Amino acid sequence: MSLQIPNDKIWISELNKDETVRGGFDRDRTVRFYDTTLRDGEQAIGVVFNPDEKFEIARTLSELGVGRIESGFPKVSAEDTEAVKRILEADLTSEIWGFARCVISDIDAHIELGTKQVLVEISTSDLKMQAYGFDRKKVMERLTNAVKHARDNSLRVNFFAVDATRSDTGFLKDVYSTAIETGAEEISVVDTIGACAPEAVEALIHDIASHVGPGIPIHWHGHNDFGLATASAIAAVRGGATWIQGTVxxxxxxxxxxxxxEVALALQCLYDMPVELDLTKARDASRVVKQAGGYQVDGWKPVVGENLYIRESGAVASQFHIPQAIEPYSADIVAAERGIVLGKKSGLASIQLKAEELNLSVSEERYPTILAAIKLLATSEERLVSDEEFRQIVARSQ
Known part of the structure; x- marks a missing residue:
């Protein structure tokens, strides 16, 4: 189900509406998301999700509107097996997919748990094959055996070509053809180490889509090593990808x-592409995953950053009454609260807004004195001034 953002909540440049920007997208279809936070996301250094946390994350992802959740890799540990089992039994709205190498025992672990659909992976670049100690013949043999085994046990299969963007294109096409002929219903084009420019992504997806035909859904799986993961995902959609894989x-x-x-926001607001994701739930999902993973994200991070709608600068605060002047999209889209904080960079408009927020009666002639006290405190202690400190400064200024 596509969730359309009202146009009056989006305040982007008119230049984005040019056909050279928005052309090439198939807007008759909705972009959907395959979330791999529980598997690929957990590969972040030092992050360990316990079964309870994985279950809570899966529940939150389903509420976010994720079409598919990758439940994990039960061969890793007993805890992962428990997590996958609980997620499968939860009857979530999202489809639950398993992850497996092209190894029969990996697939059997999912069969035993009752998984109905599985993503199976193997490396297809010569470099990766060399690192693993096998060749192209072995890749074909392993993927054929794995896909056949999964299909013989009534599992739907998505074939995931590891390091696809650095693979020989002719061999990559042969691999996809073999996987499909053996029974895979979908394929994933994978930029394992984020080594592909967005323009190259679009060209590759278009080439692979032409090769496999319109009946095979294509997933894009990209990494952010050059800071271009969102741009590459958008390029993949323009090239013909049906699903975007990623993480919270x-x-x-x-x-x-x-x-x-981020991908969902950009596709909707900048490219007018329908997506299946409820961005009003994005910040909740971010909070749940951060808490479980024991990490924080930058306050300025798109969509979920705590500071996106908080203003310290006096020059910006003076425009606060017209959100379109200082923000590219409404805070309502991501269910964020707008607000003012006080510090070194505050101005007279900041004093007025903060006083109104706290229901304090402050005459305009006192603003300069209050602002000077705020700047002195913020500069000397190199921090923001709290609301309580503001109240005290206001009281002393009388």
């Missing part, structure tokens, strides 16, 4: 994965 907060190994909420 963009977490993951090295520089992380594509952030599904």
């Amino acid at each position: 907060n963009g977490m993951g190994e090295r520089a992380g994965n594509a952030d599904i909420c």
